[in-house]
Amino acid sequence: MSEPFVEESLAVLARTPASFDGLLRGLPDVWISATEGDGTWSPYSVIGHLIHCERTDWVPRMRIILEEGVERTFDPVNREARGERLALGTMLDEFAELRRENLARVRELNLGTAELEMQGMHPTLGVVTLRQLLATWTAHDLTHLIQVGRVLAKRYKEEIGPFGAFLSVMK
């Protein structure tokens, strides 16, 4: 059992892949490829982005903090990268598998209070703690779940007619 804050974060991080999967797997392409306009992300591209982050962002950065501290600035993450163009079901499987592996790695790190306060050097934000990085990993999943919900909902902005008065997301 790690520090309570770690357990609490892992509880969310362990569940978000199933939430994306439940919503998106098998959904018709009109939904999966919907965007909020030119240059904005579809649910499909969000999953590609999440896969990219599992590979390059969260756990690699935790290791840099634990092994090298602020001396070694994090490698920049390409926040626009969305990985390969595979079938969505394959990508959802990949995201879930990468997440399982990454959460197992975090558990092996046995993060306690001291580790959570250790610092790293973000290329644009400056000094950040491992605790902030873990919190951001958790919140980042949720912001993309929100984004997917918003992209899907907005397809019906006109369709809902007068009910738009009740649904603030459409504004």
Added chain:
Amino acid sequence: MSEPFVEESLAVLARTPASFDGLLRGLPDVWISATEGDGTWSPYSVIGHLIHCERTDWVPRMRIILEEGVERTFDPVNREARGERLALGTMLDEFAELRRENLARVRELNLGTAELEMQGMHPTLGVVTLRQLLATWTAHDLTHLIQVGRVLAKRYKEEIGPFGAFLSVMK
């Protein structure tokens, strides 16, 4: 096979219960009972609200439109009602079961282009079509998924520190 618009809406409505379930089932109570402040909803209360709507709102109103048209104003829905206070897992099961039953009822209605244009009388919004009601049922699920994601993410508003610059949901 119903009208394409119906199929497209049902594709989302069939999946949102699994998305809420994947995210919330077994999640520690600090998350489930989190709110955005006094008088705002927790993830727990959102599921109670969705159950209430399955029982009183969408399909009952479709039937009124099909059977009585604009002559019979919809019964008002208590948008604050959140049902009984049961364990979250029980409520997630109940929501999923009610949804399955309601989607089966919609399929039995064999909604075509003519039915979708039929009108009902909303107690505050006035004339609405069955198509608008179906679109709103779909978008309503998504707005509450967004809300749950937002409530959870905001618990970490302070925890993410400098990363707040990247996560607009926290503002």
